Amino acid sequence: MTTDTPARLLQLLSLLQTPREWPGGELSRRLGVSRRTVRRDIDRLRELGYPVQASKGADGGYRLVAGKAMPPLLLDDEEAVAIAVGLRAGAGHAVEGVDEASVRALAKLEQVLPARLRRRVTTLQAATTPLTSGDGATIAPETLTVMASTVAGQERLRFAYRAKDGTASRRLTEPYRLVSTGRRWYLVAYDVDRAGWRTFRADRVSKPFATGARFTPRELPEGDAAEYLRRSLQGQAHEYTFEVVFEEPPEAVAARLPAWMGRPVEDGAGGSLLRGTTADPVEWLALRLAMSGCEFSVREPRELVECVRELGARLGRAGGAGGAGGAR
Secondary structure, three states, X not given: OOOOHHHHHHHHHHHHXXXXXXXXXXXXXXXXXXXXXXXXXXXXXXHXXXXXXXXXXXXXXXXXXXXXXXXXXXXXXXXXXXXXXXXXXXXXOOOOOOOXXXXXXXXXXXXXXXXXXXXXXXXXXXXXXXXXXXXXXXXXXXXXXXXXXXXXXXXXEEEEEEOOOOOEEEEEEEEEEEEEOOOOEEEEEEEOOOOEEXXXXXXXXXXXXXXXXXXXXXXXXXXXXXXXXXXXXXXXXXXXXXXXXXXXXXXXXXXXXXXXHOOOEEOOOOOEEEEEEEOOOHHHHHXXXXXXXXXXXXXXXXXXXXXXXXXXXXXXHHHHHHHHHHHO
């Protein structure tokens, strides 16, 4: 019999979170209390925001149902490990749909995971090789969770940073937001030592350290974090527009290309037309188009047309050499 009311409520909640209906008599036996006490405990859970539904009958039952708000959940060891591994796998790649909310959830979960479970999560992830469709660089989940926690806690963040040209530096920042572009994660932050706003690619960050020093968030110069990042990236690289025609319908092409490249539309001839804007090197775009497995032709820009031709010729020579080698 559980005489401690908070402990009994937690035990009752753990039972109710199993997706089934629990007869009142069974809950009474499991908890070692009277049915009247079970009813009182059910009322307490309802007051705390847990939507417990009761059914009538000789031995009325109770079931936890969906409500208007998300109440706290109780997780056993296996459930907590499974969720943490899943969030880590998603957070390590800037895959579309895995945004800052997912990283915040991972940060909250890892903050309360016991050391023994945290070791299990790390061991399991190290032994797993994910197959992902993301095109961006991989990132250590710990890097993202530290960033997310300092953003939420308005805490200064120190880290090592490697610039595009390989230059290494140490940065002290006031983190503002994490932003996912669908391929990469970026940190929008105020650089304390350089007295200005900066954007940092998360995959170039290492040794992040939450200093414990709190700060009052500054006002971002323009728009929200996503808009600021977009303008910042535009200023760093020359953007160009590309136009590609595919022989397959839009739905088939869209399924083979990442969303950041744009949405193909019908071209009126049974195929599809893709228009988009990017600052990526034309060599990368040519390779990404070839990886789609679709027949296509490039209309513009001229640099992409020439790059595709060169890539095709190079692959053709490589295939020919391989075929000759296999014939000997």
